[in-house]
Amino acid sequence: xxxxxxxxxxxxxxxxxxxxxxxxxxxxxxxxxxxxxxxxxxxxxxxxxxxxxxxxxxxxxxxxxxxxxxxxxxxxxxxxxxxxxxxxxxxxxxxxxxxxxxxxxxxxxxxxxxxxxxxxxxxxxxxxxxxxxxxxxxxxxxxxxxxxxxxxxxxxxxxxxxxxxxxxxxxxxxxxxxxxxxxxxxxxxxxxxxxxxxxxxxxxxxxxxxxxxxxxxxxxxxxxxxxxxxxxxxxxxxxxxxxxxxxxxxxxxxxxxxxxxxxxxxxxxxxxxxxxxxxxxxxxxxxxxxxxxxxxxxxxxxxxxxxxxxxxxxxxxxxxxxxxxxxxxxxxxxxxxxxxxxx
Numbered sequence: 001x002x003x004x005x006x007x008x009x010x011x012x013x014x015x016x017x018x019x020x021x022x023x024x025x026x027x028x029x030x031x032x033x034x035x036x037x038x039x040x041x042x043x044x045x046x047x048x049x050x051x052x053x054x055x056x057x058x059x060x061x062x063x064x065x066x067x068x069x070x071x072x073x074x075x076x077x078x079x080x081x082x083x084x085x086x087x088x089x090x091x092x093x094x095x096x097x098x099x100x101x102x103x104x105x106x107x108x109x110x111x112x113x114x115x116x117x118x119x120x121x122x123x124x125x126x127x128x129x130x131x132x133x134x135x136x137x138x139x140x141x142x143x144x145x146x147x148x149x150x151x152x153x154x155x156x157x158x159x160x161x162x163x164x165x166x167x168x169x170x171x172x173x174x175x176x177x178x179x180x181x182x183x184x185x186x187x188x189x190x191x192x193x194x195x196x197x198x199x200x201x202x203x204x205x206x207x208x209x210x211x212x213x214x215x216x217x218x219x220x221x222x223x224x225x226x227x228x229x230x231x232x233x234x235x236x237x238x239x240x241x242x243x244x245x246x247x248x249x250x251x252x253x254x255x256x257x258x259x260x261x262x263x264x265x266x267x268x269x270x271x272x273x274x275x276x277x278x279x280x281x282x283x284x285x286x287x288x289x290x291x292x293x294x295x296x297x298x299x300x301x302x303x304x305x306x307x308x309x310x311x312x313x314x315x316x317x318x319x320x321x322x323x324x325x326x327x328x329x330x331x332x333x334x335x336x337x338x339x340x341x342x343x
Contacts, residue, residue, distance in 0.1 A: 017341065019229020019275070020334025024238075043238075044163060045089040045225065048156060055156035057092035059083055062149045066341040068115070070189050072181075072200030075148055076115040078277060078343060080122035081205045082228070083152040088207040089224040089280065091162040091214045092154030097123070099133035099150055104143035115146060126205040128152070160214050166222040167243035171311040172289035174282040176209070176296055177202065177304040178255040179232050183274030184263045186342055191267070197259025204278035209299040213282070216295060220288035225281045228343055230334040233272040233319065235281055237333040241317040249309035249321045249331065272321075273334045275342045283311060 015022040032041065039047045046059035061082050068075040080097065087094045099119065103112065123129055181202035188199055206226070213221050223243070227235035232254075240247045256271055264271050278301065284292045289307055296302030319331040 014340045015336070017229075018334055018339045019231075019342075020234055020273075021332075022335070023229070024333065042163070042165075043242075045086040046092060046154070048090060055158075057087045057090045057154040057156055058151070059086040060149065060151040061086060062147065063343060064144070064147050064341050065186065065343050066144065067186075067189055068111075068145055070201055071185055073203040073277075074115060074118050075146060076118035077122045078201075078203050079148040079150045080119055080126065080128070081203050081277060082343065083150040084126055084128055084205045084207050085226045085278075085280070087152050087154035088205075088210040089162070089226055090154075090156060091160040091210065091221070091224070092156045093211060094126075094128045094152055094154040094207055096129050096131035097150050097152045099130045100148065101133070101135045102143055102147040103135065103137045104145055105137060105140040107145050112146065122205070126207065128205075128207075157214070159218060162214070162221055162224050164223050164225065164239045164242040167239055167245055167283045167311055168222065169245055169311050169313045170286045171222055171283045172286050172292075172307050173236070173247060173249065173309040173311065174284060174289065174293060174296065175232065175255065175306055175308045176206070176280045176282065176302045177278070178257045178260065179227070179276055179279060180256065180260045180264065180271035180274035182277040183231065183339070183342055184260050184267070184269065184271070186275075187267060187269065187339075188263055193263075193266070195259065195263055195266070197257075197262065199259055199263060202276060202278035204301055206278065206280050206301055209296060209301045210280070212295060212299070213292060217288060217292060220284045220292050221282055222285065223283040227276050227279060227281055229275050229339070231271070231273040231275060232281065233270075233331045234333040236319045237317070237331070239281075239283065240319055243311075244314070244316040246312035246314040246316065247309060247319045248312050249319065251321055251324045253306055254308045255304045255306050272331060273339075275339070277343060286310070
């Protein structure tokens with residue numbers, strides 16, 4: 001092996017933060033073996049802990065998005081919504097959050113106040129409070145403005161068992177709205193592009209919509225996932241691999257805003273791999289899919305929800321896209337395209 005290649009593989013690369021194959025390999029090769037336990041090994045959006053018959057969901061996430069302010073949101077709102085959504089993807093009712101902030105020396109207090117005000121608004125609108133927190137300051141140049149970690153706890157009602165392992169052949173695949181809104185907004189901001197159309201992050205909390213699904217249609221929903229880093233493609237690959245099923249998508253049915261599609265063409269991006277911060281994938285019983293869809297569309301969070309595909313017998317772990325042109329192609333997890341600091 002060439003020495004320069006070896007050196008690259010022995011250090012953290014930006015691609016490790018993309019949410020794709022490099023991120024998955026980092027988790028598998030570095031973290032899972034020494035920290036292995038049955039709950040961690042499931043690699044779900046939240047851990048489920050059974051305490052004397054009461055099931056608690058627990059999740060944590062860190063936010064390093066650049067820029068910290070962007071159309072449709074900011075790092076504070078993103079942190080609140082992201083952890084709430086991770087809890088919701090296991091069918092949990094969020095109870096509260098922790099808030100950890102790492103601040104860089106020289107970060108303007110007015111910007112910090114703006115971030116905290118956004119956190120306050122997001123917590124107020126979602127009904128999920130910050131219950132504890134911590135603040136640290138690092139010297140100038142040792143951080144980048146502000147990094148945020150949020151953890152959350154939630155309560156899972158008896159009988160609710162939502163997991164990627166529950167996906168089964170015949171299930172309909174539903175996407176709760178248009179994909180790629182957050183990812184393309186961040187990328188155009190970084191590139192300094194001003195494009196026609198209203199590009200905005202889709203950051204929002206999904207727990208109220210999910211709560212309605214698990215309450216009114218408790219037998220319908222088998223698996224949920226919010227397709228953040230790595231996008232819809234990577235999330236579905238993870239589900240397919242976990243459940244040992246195949247997934248077939250119909251490109252013509254996947255909701256995509258015209259301005260997002262145009263921006264993707266300019267930047268050479270595939271929207272299937274772009275991050276979403278206010279959408280979820282739901283794998284649901286085929287016979288109840290239309291009812292799930294109607295219920296989703298009754299919420300502002302799910303207005304543009306659509307059935308975009310189905311779960312198949314296999315090959316296990318394979319996601320296939322039926323293209324609008326009438327062909328088909330395999331859709332793999334994100335690889336070779338580093339999209340770090342997208343959330």
